[in-house]
Amino acid sequence: MRPRRHHSHARRVLGVASAVVLAAALLGNGGSASASSPSEGSVSDSSRTVSWTGGPFVAPNTTGTALDAPDCTAPQSCDDFTLHVSTPAGYGDTHALKVDVTWPQTAADFDVYVLDAAGNTVGQAASSADPEQVVLPPTAGTYTVRVVPFLPLGQSYSAEATLVDTPVPPPPGTATPPGFTTYPAPTALGADVNNAGEPSIGSSWKTGATMYQAYLSTYKVTFDDSVSPAKASWSDVSATAAKGCPQGGLTSLDPILFTDHATGRTFESQLSGVDSLTCYTDDDGQTWQPSTGGGIPSGVDHQTIGGGPYSPDGVGALPTSAYPHAVYYCSQDIATAFCAASHDGGTTFGPGVPTYSLLDCGGLHGHVKVAPDGTAYVPNKACGSNAAVVVSKDNGASWTVHRVPGSSPSDADPSVGVGANGTVYFGYVGSDGKPAVAVSHDQGSTWSAPQTVGADLGVKNAVFPAMVAGDDDRATLAYLGTTKAGNYQSQTDFKDAEWHLYLASTYDGGKTWVSVDATPNDPVQRGSICTGGTTCGNDRNLLDFIDVTVDRTGHVEVGFADGCIDACVTDTTHNSNDGPADAQAAYATIVRQSSGLGLFSSYDPKANLTLAKQSVVKLKGKFVATSTVANTGRARATDIVVRMSDGQAVVGRTTLTALAAGRQTTVTFSWKATSGTHTFTGSVDPGNLIAESDEADNKLVTTGRGRWPHRARH
Structure with a gap:
């Protein structure tokens, strides 16, 4: 099996060396950090908030990403605050303990670890968000709130611990x-089936094929819904030079796949460290076409590809090829994230447009999605104290952060x-x-x-x-x-x-x-x-x-x-x-x-009501009709009207409360018999008030003269 790759997605965007240089410039030679002030404090159900500060800090401490807790043996590598929590029993049912740590310059980065009295880490926030936030149960006890200067850039921090109400x-x-x-996936597909960290999946609504990306491999999966559960068939349709993608299957720091539902075009992208090695297919991987990969400038990490209709309000709203949709390539650089738009179906991309900077958002963004009206959305996990979406309404020409x-x-x-x-x-x-x-x-x-x-x-x-x-x-x-x-x-x-x-x-x-x-x-x-x-x-x-x-x-x-x-x-x-x-x-x-x-109501399971059997007999001067009502569909039906007519006259009517899928029941009507030839029509849901998979089998007709029963017919 191929060893799992070194993956480029890291939570940090600034190098430690550059952080030290910048910190020295901010503080001058010999700057030093201070202990937290004050060094301890308390929160209780009657006094919910306590605040403290620490810093400034120069030297970064990056040890916490590989361990449960950072190494704090070096001087000024960690800053501890002792937090006393006093709460009554059951307080945690409706409350939580929230610790927020923030700093002035967004490009800096601090981490937060909360340790219990035994020294165990019970909570941590070690992303690139500003503020960092830890939320814990408000259990009574003494805790250590440890603030770690991951990339301090000469900054000080401000912290607050608060007992907050939690919504029910x-x-x-x-x-x-x-x-x-x-x-x-079947093992016969090869080693990449067990090297599928952070996969992508897409569905072509043109062909019904599902496309799945696992590292350098692209799989096509089809599902046979004639059996239940459906039967899956997997095949390897990876982008290779032999299929028209010279850069396919070579190397990757991040894999990503996107399938445009409407057009069926699938993109397979492998991050190369500067841009991406990208190809696309219009036939579910039988053949591939090369792409320039993304726009310039572009980010070095965590790319995403998406696409959809054009916004009618934006610039460049018309495609330059026969392909009808816009395609977006978004990624992150050291201090800025970029999205580039393609107007020729992803063959080439325009310049990368900044979507946000570290002054707006930290952290890595998620996958770009395009709405039916052409609005493009890039979600971000940390824009200030909230998660956010970065939105373009003009086909990628400009982007706005909405927390x-x-x-x-x-x-x-x-x-x-x-x-x-x-x-x-x-x-x-x-x-x-x-x-x-x-x-x-x-x-x-x-x-x-x-x-x-x-x-x-x-x-x-x-x-x-x-x-x-x-x-x-x-x-x-x-x-x-x-x-x-x-x-x-x-x-x-x-x-x-x-x-x-x-x-x-x-x-x-x-x-x-x-x-x-x-x-x-x-x-x-x-x-x-x-x-x-x-x-x-x-x-x-x-x-x-x-x-x-x-x-x-x-x-x-x-x-x-x-x-x-x-x-x-x-x-x-x-x-x-x-x-x-x-x-x-x-x-x-x-x-x-x-x-x-499912997610489309037009394909919801429906009932199918029908009259499975019907007979009419003459007994003691009365006609007696017996009808068997069946639900042959896949959903329960309720308030089911069953009606019997003799010629044009309605002679019986009843309402069944409910009938489960696959079940049947019998109803009986009787009325005064008369001489002559009769046509008896049984109907279920005669007003077509119930959505059914087949609306044409709701009647059964029995004809007769003289003696009954006679044969019924739909």
């Missing part, structure tokens, strides 16, 4: 949770999904480790209050949120979650953690969400998951994200790397920290929706 999560939705089936109020920064890249009429769903993980969603109806200008999801299933920590939408009122958030609370990056404390793939879906525009554990019997990871960058230990096997898409009939499909395979699935002693290879895997896997409501 809304009740979960009442919809039946959808069901999912897991499809691991999501109520959200908080974390180590996880957020994700955007856009509905058919432009509703934006923003999925993220907050500084409390919980997954949440906010909704916008005005292109990201304003947002609903974020709503935590997964609480009904006991999720305490989450990573890798991935958002997708279909109809405007339907969306799904996928993420890896665990029911274990605490510091999920601690290799010692989280050895016994078990992570699963969770999905939260809304069918009412984000008012309520229904959650499901899609891998209840097969953990995706045992142990900790490191999101701190390239210097992590063995628990960074999954790398930095997962991906989600929707197929043309509304099935949700999640592409992820399975970190726990073979013996790890059942052996709880195997873990990502010091366990065998089966607990440090990155196996290419898809979870696909197999039941329940």
Whole structure:
């Protein structure tokens, strides 16, 4: 198996050497840091806030990214504050302890670790956000808040610990949770199937093919829905020189894949350190065409490709080739992020346009998404004290940062999904480790209050949120979650953690969400998951994200790397920290929706009401009709009207409360018999008030003269 690559995605954007030079220039020779002032303080239910400061700092301390806690043996390498918490029993049911650390110059970077009385790290914030924020249960005790000058640039910090009210999560939705089936890639595809950290997934609505990127390999997956669950067929369709992509399969620091649903064009991009080695295919990987890769200038890290319709209000709104959609290439540089637009289907790209700088946002951005109206969205995990979206309404000519109020920064890249009429769903993980969603109806200008999801299933920590939408009122958030609370990056404390793939879906525009554990019997990871960058230990096997898409009939499909395979699935002693290879895997896997409501209502399971049998007899001067009503569809039907007519006269009518899919029942009508020839018509749902998969089989006709019963016919 090819060894797992050195991956470029790190949480830092400034070199340590340059930080030291800048710090010296700011402080002059011989500058020194100060201890926290004051050195200790208290919070309680009656006095909720305490503040302190520290610094200035010159020397960077970068040891914390590879360890549970940083090395603080060098002078002035860490700054400690003793925090006393006094709260009554049950206080944590409605409150949390929030620690915020901020500094004046956004380009600098400090980390925060919270240790309990025994010295265990119970919480940490080690991203590039400003402020850094840790949210913990407000358990009574004495804690050490350790501030670490990762890249201090001569800055001082200000800190605050506060006991805050926590909103009560809304009740979960009442919809039946959808069901999912897991499809691991066949081992016959080669070594890359177990080297699939941070995969990408896309769906062509033209051909029905699902495209999956795993490192240098591109897979095509087709699903046969004539059987249940669907049967998957995988094939390797990687971009190679023989297929028209000279730069394909050579090297990669970051892989990314994007499939335009409407056109079926798929892009395969491999970060090269300056730009990207990129090709595209219009035939699901049978042949590939080369691309210039991205715009100049472009970033050195964490590229993303996306595309969609042009905005009618922007410059360059007309394509320069037959390809109808705009294509965007976005990436990050040392201090600025860039997005470049292509107007010839991704063959060439225009210049990179700055989207934000370190004065606006820190941290890495997520994947670019384009709405049906042409608005482009790039989510960012840390723009000041909130997560945010960076929005372009003019085909990439300019970009605006819109923060999501109520959200908080974390180590996880957020994700955007856009509905058919432009509703934006923003999925993220907050500084409390919980997954949440906010909704916008005005292109990201304003947002609903974020709503935590997964609480009904006991999720305490989450990573890798991935958002997708279909109809405007339907969306799904996928993420890896665990029911274990605490510091999920601690290799010692989280050895016994078990992570699963969770999905939260809304069918009412984000008012309520229904959650499901899609891998209840097969953990995706045992142990900790490191999101701190390239210097992590063995628990960074999954790398930095997962991906989600929707197929043309509304099935949700999640592409992820399975970190726990073979013996790890059942052996709880195997873990990502010091366990065998089966607990440090990155196996290419898809979870696909197999039941329940999808993201397109037009493909919802429907009832199908029909009269399976009907007979009419003459008994003691009366006609007696017996009809068997069947539901041969895939959904329950309610308030079902059944009617019987003798010629033009309605002689019987009743309403059935409900009839489940695959069930049948019998109804009987009787009325005064008369002589002559009769035509008896039984009808179910005669007013066509119930949506059915077949509206043509709702009647059954019986004719007769003299003796009954007679044969019925539809």
